[in-house]
Amino acid sequence: MDKTLYVSDLDGTLMQPGAYLSQKTIDLLNRSIGEGKLFTVATARTPATVAGIIKDVKMSLPAIVFTGAAIWNPASGKYSDIRYMDADSAAELAETYRKEKFPIFHFTLENDVINIYHIGGKLNELERRFMEERLHSPYKRFHISATGEDILPPDISKTIIFYGMQPTYLAEAIHERVSGLPGCRHQCYHDIYGQEIALVDAFAPDATKANAVLRMKEKTGADRVVAFGDNLNDIPMLQAADVAVAVENALPEVKEIADIVIGPNTDDAVAEFISGDR
Template sequence: MQAKTLWISDLDGTLLNRDKQITSYTKEVINKAVEEGLQFSVATARTPATVVTLLEGLSLSAPVVVMNGAAIYNINKETYEEVNYLGTEMANVIENVLKENQQSAFVYCIEDNQLIAYHGDFNHPVEQRFYDERQNKPQKIFKHETVAHKEKVLYFVMMGDQEKIHTIYEALKDYDGLSQVYYEDIYEKGVYYLEVYSHLVSKANAIKTLKRDYGYEEIVCFGDNYNDIEMFELADYGYAVENAVEKIKELSTAIIGHHNESGVARFIEGNWQKY
């Protein structure tokens, strides 16, 4: 039964603690369970550029869902197994809205299996910090120039003050070809993010692909935030960490321990062989 069940966890606010780390206890528990047959992976808004480093020392049984489901990445092979592009038409729509509102963005593309983040001049200090924390990663290249191939765009990410970012969100929300993830930074209050993808992109759709390609029959998931909603609706069992938003708690099978107390690992340790 266990080999037919995929256990998949969100990272920030769920598997990671407040220091954005996976504890040694969590690694020990999950690695032991994987060795004994647990099928485990993660689904995150992050790109491989930060995911690969964060997951060092953690055993995985399947490729990881990255960029909120825009792609599936095989860490061992260093390849993208599945990519959902935004499309040139929708990319142009977003660019026009950004110009009208004088808002900058990072534009993520995959070209020849390489993730590239195109950007212009920064308008908010958080953009510089975002760039500084992520540059010089082998899995992502930043380019201060115009997007070379719009057909290769995966998504746009904007960040800054709530009023400005909310305006962009409102301007794009009625386009059928788009899906948006709009949220406050869990590490820095007052900073808001907006990620804009193809309407086909979600953690849930990417997990459906993993389920199909790897023959899983059941899904057990862990999460804490609004971008986990569709994943919880898809899963056979969904467990909300104690710090999760109320909507996730309402959708959950049960509420488990806090993310800063290795809640996911503690639940897995005592329960994974029951599924």
């Protein structure tokens, strides 16, 4: 029998709309893992929120976090396979954000701790809420000026991601400005905030869910990968998988490239599929 690695996105795929796992999904996943099935998640989230989401799942594999820029072990709290940005590229990108006065968070990862800085101007309301919801997390430390002054990390070589949430017209303008800079992969996309707000992030060029999944496939000795997703940023991972599965609530572009379309995330469809797959 083929050894299968199951990899699921979280938001809109494995989770319920309230950003939690239903008890049914938890029970089905734990049963599948107990039977020896290989399961993990691949998410843009960091352990600050992933830890609480998957705390009741008896994970036997580490989680793919930061959109593939790192692997995180829930049991030990340790990171591995970290994809840092080139220091010169990170410095050039930070300077461009500052010159263009584009507010954005600057994440570094050092000694298994995420440090978050902010450049480009004062926090907007969404950024402030983002920070306040994570202020007491043991996984993150914020270094943010109350007056809006730029604070840069002491060691820019530890940069793992830039992350911003701004009005779409500003996000698209900065994306056009920096997407050609060497040594980074820049994204601009819509997520949970609707069409008025766009998310912007930047990583090392090889920091992708798809690459992280393929490395985990090799490390676990799996013969095939079954990947689950719902959004545009899941497409490369689905294309890299042996079997691409879209949930019913996925975007049309995701369903179009999927091998299989299952029920919606609200029906525990991912966990049901894994439980029944033989």
